[in-house]
Amino acid sequence: MPYKLYYWGGIPGRGEFVRLAFEAAGTDYVDVARLPGGLQEMLALMKDPGAASIPFAPPFLVDRDLLISQVANILFYLGPRLGLAPQDEGLRHVANGLQLTITDLLAEIHDTHHPISVSLYYEQQKPESLRRSAEFLNNRLPKFLGYFERILNRNPAGREHAVGKELSYVDLSLFHLVEGLRYAFPNAMRVHEPRVPALAALHDSVAARPRIHRYLASDRRLAFNESCIFRRYPELDQQV
Template sequence: MAYELYYWDGLQGRGEFVRLALEEAGADYVDITREPSRGTDAMFTLMKSDSEPHIPFAPPFLKDSDLIIPHVANILFYLGPRLGLAPEDEGLRHVANGLQLTITDFVAEVHDTHHPIDTSLYYEDQKPEAKARSAAFIRDRIPKFLGYFERVLRQNPAGSHNIVGNALTYVDLSLFQMIEGLTYAFPKAMARRKAEYPALLALHDRVEKRPNIAGYIASPRRLAFNEDGIFRHYPELDSEE
């Protein structure tokens, strides 16, 4: 049976981290809310079910037969060994999961640059606060997170060009997406800082050229970044500082 991915239609968002793993592995999957016969209603049917014993709190979540798995890092921890995108060593699988959970923290901070007060308010309702939050994010948080991943990549004891172990994992794919998203949302800031992270940029470029990823990016399955997703480009929030 095909994996079923549930996430908001029209967005890359958090669902894209799962899509990249499925696409790289050439896995059979269905992006449920993009199916005309199912759509967002199918997602809400599961989330609001009165009988499903393991209802998810929010998308993305993955359905594999009768099993429902929520949260990006949890989904990738489940999929990684099945798709050949996790280390064979059990201990290193937990290292990979820890790195993915750190990416989850990073994604949450990206989101808060445009919604620093309340997720139920529009961006336009919190512009001054978003500008202050974005300035701090660009100044302090981008270098903190990217600097960390740069060090981990350089210090991989396997001596490979991947973030953990000696082969590509879902964490490498997620770091590719982080660089993509940050470059879209904060092009001035990233243009100024990219040279500080040569190992991460080389990883990004290698992932981008992988046949399945390149094919996915060129296909209509790869949605464009937009101002409804996690990574949003508001020029007033970007800065070279």
């Protein structure tokens, strides 16, 4: 029975980090909410009064009778099963620590356009978004990018990967992070990317992998848009 991924259709969002793992491994999966009736199935599962394990929010994974929520948790579970995690248990926790730092960064990226509330539209929190985005681009983004660059440069197995000597789900997530940042903040990334060459090289090497290359060209890959975490609001980008 294939793995079932439950996530909102129409945006790459947080579900994309899980999709990339399935796609890179060439593993069969069902992206449930993108099938006819799938959204209703997802919402029913989230509200099932008989279910013991209920997620706070999508994405979640169903593997037979197990329901696993939270992206980093899903990837920690899938990593060894898809051949996308280190063999060594200690290194698996190193990978998980990096994935959780990516999670933190994603939350900060989300809050550049929603600094006050997820219940309000961007347009209802625009002055705060302008202020938060400027702080994010000046202080936080370079700190996070520099951190991941150091992680790559210090990997004892080589700067081609974040952890260990093989592709892991952390590499795939870093690829998507760069993709999203380029979409949302093109001006800022033109300034910052040259300072993180190992991260940029990792991005390119992931994009060039045959399965990922085919996936990116397929209609399974959703385009970024302004309902996603990564949004292109030119007024929030670095001004040139």
